[in-house]
Amino acid sequence: MKIGLEIHFQLNGNKLFCSCSTEGKDTKDYFRRKLTPVMGEMGRVDTAVEYETIRNRDFLYRISTNSCLVETDEDPPHFSDLNALKTALAISGALNCNILDYVSFMRKIVVDGSNTSGFQRTGVISMDGRVKTSRGDVRISAITLEEDACRKISEKNDVVEYSLDRLGVPLIEISTEPDIVDPDHAMETAKAIGHYVMSMPNFRGEVDSIRQDVNFSMGFGRVEIKGVSKLSFIKDTIEYEIKRQSSLKEISDLLSEKSPEIGDFIDITDIFGNTASSMIKKSIASGKSVLCAKVSKCHRFMKHGNYKLGREFADVARNIGLGGLMHSDEFPAYGITDEELKAMYSTVGKKDDDAVIVVLGSKSDIAKLKPLLDERLFKIMKMKLEETRSATPSGETRYLRPLAGKERMYPETDVPLVEITESLLADVEEMIPKPVEEKIVELTEKFNLSSVEAESIINNNLLSLYEALVEDYNDPHLLARVLLQTIPEMEKKIGRKLNENEMAHILGKPYTEVNRIPLSANDKIISIMGIAKKNHWDRNTMEKALSIYLLDHVPVDKLENREELNILNQIEIINILKEMISEQDVTERNLIYLFKKKTKRSFNPPDVMKIFRELKFKK
Template structure:
C-alpha cells in the first residue's frame, strides 16, 4: 500500500493575478461558455481532457463582486501577488525544501468548466523537502503556488453553473511522496503539514479554504481522490478505498475465466406504457427512453454483500448526466411490477447468472455511455484502477474522470519568470512558521496552556486570534475557553456563525486585524471590559450571552448590574439567607447560590466564606 497527499490552502488578501479581494459575493451578471480542449506541450491530448470532450457540457458563470476581466479571461493576468509568493517561499523553507531559483508558471489544461480560460496557472516554488512525523519523515515532493478554481453552484445534466468568487484566490499546494504507511499516518501527516500554513497570518481560514487530495495505490494503479473536505475524513476515505479495491479484486477473480460482456442497449420503453413506477413514468413523460442491457455472468455481483459492481457503472452514468442506473440485483424495486420485470428479462435475454442494467435517458447519450461502461468493465477485469475519484460527504469515493497526466501542461506566456533572489528569500525569514511541536511547546511554556488546549487552538485555526488577543487579555485559560467553547456554544444557540462585527465586539479590533475582515467599529470589546473589570469566567460568559441573546448594547455592558462582582459582604448576606431556608452543604452550595442572585461571583470565594461561617 502506498499513500501520498496533496493539500491545498487558500490565502486571503488579494487574488493571485489581479488586485481583486479574495472575499466577495455573487451579483446578478452572468455569462456562458463552451470550452475547447487543446493538446499539451508534448503534442498529445490528455486522457482527462479527452473525457471532458465526450461529456460536452455547457458552463454558466455567475459574476461576483470580487471578479474582474482577469477572472472572465477577457484580460491578461497581472503580476503575481507578492505576499502570496513570499508566503509560499516561507512554507517551503519551513518544510526544508529547496527554493527554486525562478518562479515559472505553467498552464494546466482543465476543461471541466472550473476555470473560464480552460487552464489553471501553477508554478513550482519549492522541491525535495520533508515533514517530520512520529512514524518517520514524509518527503515533500513539491510546493506550488496556483490560482484556485471556480466554485461550483449547481450541476444538472449537461449544464454546470459556477461562481467567480473563488476563481483566482492564491492557493498553496503541498504534495508528498508516497511515504505514508497507513490511514492513521495519513491523518497525522496532513495535520502536521496543515499547521505550517494555518500559522501564517494570511491563511484564509474559511470553511472551504483547505482541501485535501489523497493519492492511493494497492498495486492496481494510482487513484487520486479529490476534495476530502475534512481532516478527519482522510482516514475514512482511505479505508473505504481499501475496501472498494479489495472487493473489485474478488470480483475480478470470480470473472477471470468467464469473459463477461455488456450487451447492446435495447429500448424497452413500450413495456412501461402503463407502469406504476413514478420514476419511470416521469422519465418517459419528459421524453426519455427506458434502455436495458445484459451484463453476462454478473448476477449477484452488482450489489450483493461486499460486491458493488453496479456502483462502478452508476458513477460513469452519472458523469454523463444520467441520474443513475438500476440493475437486477435491486429488482423488484422502483415500483416495477413482476410482469414488467418478466418482460424486461425476456427482451434483455437474461440467463440465470447474468445481470441486467437499466438507464433512463435519451438514445444519443446512451450510445456515448456504452463504450465508457465497456471500458470500465475491462479495467476492473484487468485491475487497472488508475483514475481520479471524488471524495463524498460521508467518507466514500466516486468515479470522477480518468487520471490526468503530463500531457495537460504547457508554458504560461503571459506571466514573466520571477527570479527568487537571496534578498527575496531573506525577506521571508521572519514569517517562516514553526513546527507543530514547537508551537505547542510555546503555548504550554509561555502561557501555561495544557497540550490539549494548545492542540485544539491549532486544529481549529484559532492560533492567530489567540496570539493577537492575549496581548491585552491576560488570562490564557479563559481566552482559550472563550475561543474553543463559549463562542461555538453561542453559535449553536443562535443557529448561525457570528458575523465580523459581532466577533469584533467580542474579541476586539485585534481580531479584525488578524482576520483581515470586519468593519471599523467600537474601540472596546467585551474582552477588554472583562480585563478592566476583573470579570471571572461566569461574568464574562454572562456578558457574551447578554450581548448575543438579549441584545444588550456593548456600551451598556460595562456597568450592567448583573455583571458586577459580588463583594465579601454581599456573599455573606446571601449565604446567610440560604442557610436559613435551604439544606445546604459544600457540594450543593454553588448550585443553590446561583438561584439566589443574578450577579456574578467567584465560586471559590463563596465556598471559602461558607466554610468560615460554618466554623
C-alpha cells in the same frame, strides 16, 4: 499499498493575480460560457480533457463582489501576489525543501468549468523536502502556488453554476511522495504538514480553506481521490478504497474465464406504457426513453454483499448526466412489476447468470454511455484502475474522470518569471514557522500555559489568533479558555459556527489586525473581551456576557448596562448569604447552586465561598 497526499491550503488577503479581496459574496449578475479542449505542450489532448468534452456541459458563472475582469478572463493576469509568494517560500523553508531560482507559472488545462479561462495557473516554488512523522520522514515532492478554482453552486440539466468568489484565491499545494504506509499514517502526515501552513498569519482558516487529495495504489494503478474535506475523512476514504479495490479484484478473478460483455442498448419504452412505476412514468412523460442492455455472466455481481459492480457503472452514467442506472440485482424495485421484468428479460435474452442494466434518458445521451461502460468493464477485468475519483461526505469515493496526465500542461505566457532573490529569501527567513514541538514549548514558557492547552491551541488552528490577541490581555489562561472551551460551548448551544462579526466582537480586535476578514467600522467595534478588561470582569461574568450576546441577541454596546452583568459587591453577597442561611440548609456542596437561584447578577464563586465560610465560622 502506496499512499501519497496533495494538500491545498487557501491564503487570505488579495487574490493571486489581481488586487481583489479573497472575501466576497455573489451578486445577481452572471454570464454563460462553453469551454473547448486544447492541446498541451506535448501536442496532444489530455485524456481527462477529452472525457469532459464528451460530457458537453454549459457553464453559468455568478459574478461576485470580489471578482474583476481577471476572473472573467477578459483581462490578463496581474503580477503574482508577493505575500502569497513569501508564504509559500516560508513553508518551503519549514519543510526543508530546495527552493527554485525562478518561479515559472504554467497553464493546467481544465474544461470542467472550474476556471473561466479553461486552465489553471500554477507555479512550482520548491521541491525535495521532508516532514517528520512517528514512522519516519515523509518526502515532500513539490510545493506549488496556484490559483484556486470557482466554487460550484449547482449542477442541473447539463448546466453547471459556479461562483467567482473563490476563483483566484491563492492556494498552496503540498505534495508528498508515496511514503505513507497506512490510513493512520496518512492522517498523521496531513496533520504535521498542516501545522506549518496553519501557523502562518495569512492562512485563510475558513471551513473550506483546506482540501486534501489522496493518491492511492494497491498495485492496480494510481487512484487520485479529490476533495477530502476533513482530516478525519482521510482514514475513512482510504479504508473505503481498500475495500472497493479488494472487491473488484475478487470480481475480476471470478469472471476472468467467463469474458463478460455489455450488449447493445435496446429501447423498451413500450413495455412501460401503462407502468405503475412513478419514476419511469415521470421520465417517459418528460420525453425520455427507457433502454436496457444485457451484462453477460454478471448476475449477483452488480449488487450482492461486498460486490457492487452496479455502482461502478452508475457513476459513469451519472457523470454524463443520466442520473445513474438500475440493474437486475436490485429488482424488483422502483415499482416495476414481474410482468414488466419478464418482458424486459425476454427482449434482451437474459439467461440465469446474466445481469441487466436499465437507463432512463435521451437516446443520444445513452449512445455516449455504451463505449464508456465497455471501457469501465475492460479496466475492471484487467484491474487497470488508474483514475480520478471524488470523496463523498460519508467517506466513500465516486468515479469522476480519467486520470489526468502531463498532456494538460503548457507554459503561461501572460505571467513573467519571478526571480527568487537573496533579499527576498532574507525577508522570508523570519516568517518560517517553527515545528509543533518547539511551538508548544514556547507557548508554555512564555504564557505559562499547560502543554495540553498549548497543543490544543495549535491543533484547533487558533495559534495565529491567540498570539495576535494575548498581548492585549492580562490573563493568557482566560483567553485560552475562551477560545478552547467557551466559544465551542456557545457554538454547540446555537447550533452553528460563529460568523466573522461575532468573532470580532468577542475577541476584541478588528479582523484586519489578526489577518482575518476586514469589517466595516472597525474603529467602533466594542468587544466583549474589551468590556471585560475595562470592567475587571471575572471569567464567569465574561462567559455570561457571551451567552447573553449569542443566545439572547443583545447588542454588544448594550452589555455593560445589563443588570445580570453588574457584579455583586461584598456587602450584597453578605446580605444574600444571610437571607439564604435563614431560609434553608446551606452547605458548601449546594452553596453556589442555591446562590445562583437567588440572584441574576454576576458574582465570583470563590468570593462567595470565602464569605460563606467566614459567616459560618462567626456563627
